[in-house]
Amino acid sequence: RSGVYDDGAIIAEEMLEFLVGDKGNGGEGRRVLTAVMVKDSRRYAATGGWGFGNFDEGSRVNTLDTKAQQGCYQCHTSRKDSGYVFTRYVER
Numbered sequence: 001r002s003g004v005y006d007d008g009a010i011i012a013e014e015m016l017e018f019l020v021g022d023k024g025n026g027g028e029g030r031r032v033l034t035a036v037m038v039k040d041s042r043r044y045a046a047t048g049g050w051g052f053g054n055f056d057e058g059s060r061v062n063t064l065d066t067k068a069q070q071g072c073y074q075c076h077t078s079r080k081d082s083g084y085v086f087t088r089y090v091e092r
Helices: 066-082
Strands: 010-020 026-039 050-056
Touching (some): 050 066
C-alpha cells in the first residue's frame, strides 16, 4: 500500500499463453514463464535492492544472466519513487 518494500518481499508475475477459439473467444493457456523480483538490499545493492529473475515453466533455473538483470533494473529505475515496482496496490 505504501510503495515501500521490506527485505524479503517477493513479487511474481505469470506469463500465460493466450488461446483463441474458433469463434474468437479467448482464454488462458499454459504458463510460459514466471517473472520474479526479490527484495534484498544487501545482496542486490547494485540494482536498487531488487534481484530479478525469469523462470521457464517447470524450471528452477533463472534464465536472466547478469547483463539481462541489469537491463531489468534500468527499466525499473523510472519507478524509483514507487519502490522500483510498476504495479500499485488498489483497495477493493
